[in-house]
Amino acid sequence: MIRKLNRVIQDFLRPIRLNLGRKLWDRKTEKHLELIKDNRVDMSRVKSILFLRYDGKIGDMVINTLMFREIQKRYPEVKIGVVSRGAATDIIKFNPHVKVIYNYKKGKESELANEIAKENYDVLVDFSEMLRVNQMKFINLCKAKINIGLDKDGWNLFDLSYRKDSRKHITDMYKNVLGVLGIENPDLSYEIYTGIVVKDEIKRRLRELGNPESFTILNPYAASKHRSFNVEKILEISSKILKDTKGMLLFIGEPSKKQEIEEIIDxxxxxxxxxxPTLSGILEVVELIKHADYVITPDTSIVHIAAAFKKPMTAVYRADSEEDTNSELWAPNYKEAKQIFSMDLNKKIGEETDINLFNIDEI
Known part of the structure; x- marks a missing residue:
């Protein structure tokens, strides 16, 4: 009851806070119109671009790698900086196209923004659908010459805007951003660099497993419990894999799931x-997936990692509704992968769809 009441209060206060925040921070002291030509950035004048990925989402960062590469292909002298946090930072730790990584910490926005402001970035690109007050403040204090945002027409803080069509794949949005940067017909594939230490560690782990000729990776878990497989479904999927293949079955999952997975194996x-196999960090997960023959997952972060290597995969999604086109927006988007859908026809209004209600024979 208290939690529900708190949600109601927060929902009431949110638009008030956002309106107040916009009055305070939706402003820009200088307009650098010399960097804009035909409603695009004049890249001939640009020396640096800053990308804001302070959401810490691994899958989004994987997709973002296509932008870093495409910009460097066309404009190799442009410095690329990225604001990141959490495990998403590891995705670009060894990326040769990223020059500087800034570690974002909540409550420390002003200090980081002031540090960034000294670098005098020409262009800042933000990916937020809804800006919170601290994000408005952060962008304002970074003092980039040109700010680009998602559907930010009418904002004083932003000089240029790009669009997102939720009925199309997420790479369409990144293509739109690249268009604002004057880059047409980009390669929309992802890339992840893991580093020599991680490569050697995974080779060692595979040797310990007897260097299996083939193996399937099963990732049963997603960020939400409603999108994670339950024990019964994990057992069902695992049994099918062992029956239909001759290779190994390797589980991946957070350390907190270790006991559950070990009980399933027993x-x-x-x-x-x-x-x-006990893995240390997301890059070891990436490198293991790189060696796999097949991947099964309900989690879109793992989907995008597998997509970087075009791994054969089954990705499980909840069935879309008119309001939710998640499976289109975040699809694997390559021929070696297929999607199957949970059909929770008994879901009541306000309830989450049960991801486990799909036909096991589709895998």
């Missing part, structure tokens, strides 16, 4: 072919 009764 229940399967084939510990020689089923393993849960």
């Amino acid at each position: 229940a399967l009764g084939d510990t020689g072919r089923v393993k849960y």
Whole structure:
């Protein structure tokens, strides 16, 4: 009851806070119209671009890698900086196209923005659909010459805007951003660099497993419990994999899931072919996926990582509604991958769809 009341209060206060924040921070002291030509950035005058990825989302950062590469291909002298946080930072840790990574910490926005302002960035690109007050403040204090935002027509803080069509794949939005930067017909594939230490570590782990000729990766978990497989479904999927393939089955999942996974492995009764390798960080997950023969997952972060290597994959999504086109927007988007859908026909209004209601034979 208290939690529900708090949600109601927060929903009431949110637009008030946002309106107040916009009055305070939706402004720009200088307009650099010399950097804009035909409603695009005049890249011939640009020496640096800053990307804001302070949401810490791994999958989004994976997709973002296409932009870093395409900009460097056309404009190799342009410095690319990225504001990031959490595990998403590791995705670009070894990216040769990113010159500077700034670590974003909540409550420390002003200090970081002041540091960035000294670098005098020409262009800042933000990806937020709804800007919170601290983000408005952060962008304002970064003092980039040109600010670009998502659907920000009518904002004083932003000089240029790009669009997002939720009925199209997410790469269409990134293509639109590149268009604002004067880059047409980009390569929309992703790329992830893991580094020699991680490569050697995964080779060592695979040697410990007997260097399997083939293996399937099963990632049963997503960020939300409503999008994660339950134990019964994990057992069902695992049994099918062991029946239909001759290779190993490797589980991946957060350390907090270790006991559950180990109990599932015991229940399967084939510990020689089923393993849960303990991985350290997202880059080891990336490198293991790079070596896999097949990936099964309900989590879009893993979907995008697998997509970077065009791995054969089954990705499980909740069925779309008129309001929610998640499976189109965040699809694997390559021929080696397929999507299957949970059809929760008994879902009541306000309830989450049960991801486990799909036909196992579709995998």
